[in-house]
Amino acid sequence: MVRCLDNKIPCIWILERKLAGDEDCLTVSIYKPKNSSRKSFPVAAFIHGGAFMFGGSSEDGHDRFMSDGNLILVKISYRLGPLGFASTGDANLSGNFGLKDQRLALLWIKQNIASFGGEPDNILVIGHSAGGASVHLQMLHEDFRNVAKAAISFSGNALDPWVVQQGGRGRAFELGRIVGCGQTSDSLKLKKCLKSKSASEIVSAVRSFLVFSYVPFTPFGPVVEPADAPEAFITQHPIDIIQSGKFAQIPWALSYTTEDGGYNAALLLxxxxxxxxxxxxxxxxxxxxxxxxxxxxxxxxxxxxxxxxxxxxxxxxxxxxxxxxxxxxxxxxxLFTDVLFKNETEKVLDLYRKHGKSPVYGFVYDNPANAGIGQALAKRTDIHFGTVHGDDYFLIFENSAREFQLRSDEKIISRNFLKMLNDFILSENGTLAFDTCVFQDNVDSSKIQLLSITRNGCGNL
Incomplete structure (x- = not known):
């Protein structure tokens, strides 16, 4: 494991009324193939999901990914929940600290990966859910093109309604009230008080923002920062940035699953x-x-x-x-699928169709796991949820949210996904293909182009 920062900043999260995490969490973990036939490798930089609130890079297993033996994998950790995303909406506590952690890690990878046998000019950045949205948010910096050659967002992008939210200032001051900072409306006083509290106190306060169960699943997340914020991550809404054309023009693919909304609708069962x-x-x-x-x-x-x-x-x-x-x-x-995932994926593709310059691809995955996030949230196995959140991504990275053992059809799809990633990094013109299917570019297309991936094969919709 390579630690890119010496200071200790907490990455603790709340899960089922328990606290978990590590105060020394700003790390990158590098995995290199045991392949003696080559001296250098393309690089996949991985940003984990978890609604910007929980999860961790260690929760997504890498054995399946590394079995291909052709890519270096770098897992990125970042601050979560109120520790990573509390914001008063002004320069004193502007927010987006978790995104800034990711950016710092990506720059570190670019500058240092050659020392580990990585090819700094062949970096693919990938993520799922909040990780996928994070990939897109990183792309909203024009200079991201100097870091990554290509990117993929599985079931998450910057326009999804749970990503960049309003109301952050009110939640930040309510956080302060809950942990004993009083009713102050002064952001400097609030910041000073919050710094005096332990990480566990701050993270435990998340319970007070939940209406029931773990709803809303992202009470603290990315925000639009004020223009005078020091080292602001974004100062415009993602839609405005995309329409301006001032974003990283690199090949990018984004996706959703046909029943993505099983997260988190299934908990209602x-x-x-x-x-x-x-x-x-x-x-x-x-x-x-x-x-x-x-x-x-x-x-x-x-x-x-x-x-x-x-x-x-x-x-x-x-x-x-x-x-x-x-x-x-x-x-x-x-309804959950459309509002939380599908609608904004298609909206992004439409925006990039008009304002993009580098290839942009979309795909839909439809092949239900035997047991996935739907069953885990509902705590029952008698419901057929369809292809829910993660059913595609967890064919690449193992996760306890779905069974580890893959069916024969899933093993084929898994190998095709791994080959897709490898070929995407190495493509000179940004071409993307899955098995025998070549993705259609959305840029300058007369309509939205989507590739369908099922257990029976693939095809353009």
Missing amino acids: EKQSSTGQELIEELNDRWFDWAPYLLFYRDSMTTIKDMDDCSRKLRQEYLGDRRFNVESYLDLQR
């Missing part, structure tokens, strides 16, 4: 010990209260009426006059 009923039944009485948190539009609406109108419209569009229950769950999951 967990049976409650007190009533024996599924949590989804409570939506019939609490939809207007919970929907803005579940779908991340609470802070983007001006009035309560606006929120209620949005909630009513979504319910009518996806469920009509039916009740929320197990029988209507798949339509609710489809």
Whole structure:
């Protein structure tokens, strides 16, 4: 393991009422193939997911990835939750510290990977979920083209509604109140007080921001920083940056799965010990209260009426006059998929179609795992969730969210994904292919181009 910083900054997160993490967490971990036939290797830099709140690079196993023997893998750790993303919206506590950690790590990789046998001119940056969104956010810096040759975002991009949110200032001061900093409205006083608190106190306070279970799943995340913030990460909304054309013009692929919304809709199917009923039944009485948190539009609406109108419209569009229950769950999951993942993926592709210069590709994965995040969140195996969040990505990196053993069809897809990554790094013109299918570039295309990947093969939609 290579440690890129000497100072100790906490990366502790809350999970199921327990604290876990490491205060000495700003590290990069480098894995080199045991391949004596070559002296240098292309590099895959990996940014882990976890809703910007939890997870860690060590949770995604690398044995399957390294079995190919052709790439150096570098895993990046970064600060999470309020430690990485609390923001008062001004220069005193501007936020995005986790993204700045990632950027520092990527620059370190570029400058130092040759010492480990890596090829600094052949770096691919990849991530899943919040990691995928992070990859996109890093690309919004024009000079990212001097770091990475190409990038891939699995099930996450900067426009997803759970990524760049409003309301950060209010949450930062509420965080201070919860940990004993009083009712101050002075960001400097708040910063001083927060620095006097332990990491565990600050992270434990996340519980107070949850409406139920782990909802919303990203109470602290990326923000647009003020222009006068020192070393600001982004000072414009991602849409504005994309429309300006001032972003890293490198080959990029982004994706979603056909039922990505199984995260985190599936938790609504967990049976409650007190009533024996599924949590989804409570939506019939609490939809207007919970929907803005579940779908991340609470802070983007001006009035309560606006929120209620949005909630009513979504319910009518996806469920009509039916009740929320197990029988209507798949339509609710489809709502989650569209709002949290699919819609903004297609919007990004459309924006890059108009404003991009380097190749931009999109793909949809549809091949359900036998057991994945849906079953884990619902804590039941009698529901067929379809192809949920991570069913593709965890064919590349093992994760406890889905079973480790792959079916024969998944082994083939896994090998094709690994070859896709390797070929993408080495491509001189940014061409991307999966098995026998060549992706269609969206830039200057007359319509959005998507590649479908299933257990039976692949094809352009």
